[in-house]
Amino acid sequence: KAGVTQTPRYLIKTRGQQVTLSCSPISGHRSVSWYQQTPGQGLQFLFEYFSETQRNKGNFPGRFSGRQFSNSRSEMNVSTLELGDSALYLCASSLDPPGLGNQPQHFGDGTRLSIL
């Protein structure tokens, strides 16, 4: 069974640009979550999508947005990039049913975003 696939693996952008990251979950998984990982802040939850609806959102500015498609694939968009957005962005998918706190999240390899 294929794992969580994130593209691209590496990305270099400049301040003010926007970026879109893609995530394909494990087949059959309908919950997709996004995390930002930095040396200073650690792993921080961005948002979670389930059945094309955003179910949870972390404490990030509105420049960070996402969406989920009917095939459960998800995209994350960051607009007006800032230097502080440089990070490893991880996508994770989970099995149904959600909300019980007992389903492990399976992570992709991440997209390493560097802002110049």
Add this chain to the structure above:
Amino acid sequence: AQKITQTQPGMFVQEKEAVTLDCTYDTSDQSYGLFWYKQPSSGEMIFLIYQGSYDEQNATEGRYSLNFQKARKSANLVISASQLGDSAMYFCAMSPANTGNQFYFGTGTSLTVIP
């Protein structure tokens, strides 16, 4: 608010010995899951082990076991017979039952296995 604390930024262990990585958590939720993940230098997060808040038995998965003490709100990871490939960052995480699949992570412990 949920909080996960890992107080050991770095640990060293001799190959073939056992090591315990500490994790404490703070939550007012009664139902939650506790997870450990391994992150090698390549970046991917690898799921290791899960413990439910209502599970009375400690979870085990091969060389990994979770020492769950609910009253103390601790969920320590024990790795037996350490191998060189165990060198990585280890993260403790919690998922309350009422927050969908939002995970709260600790700051991690860097484990180095010495030959």
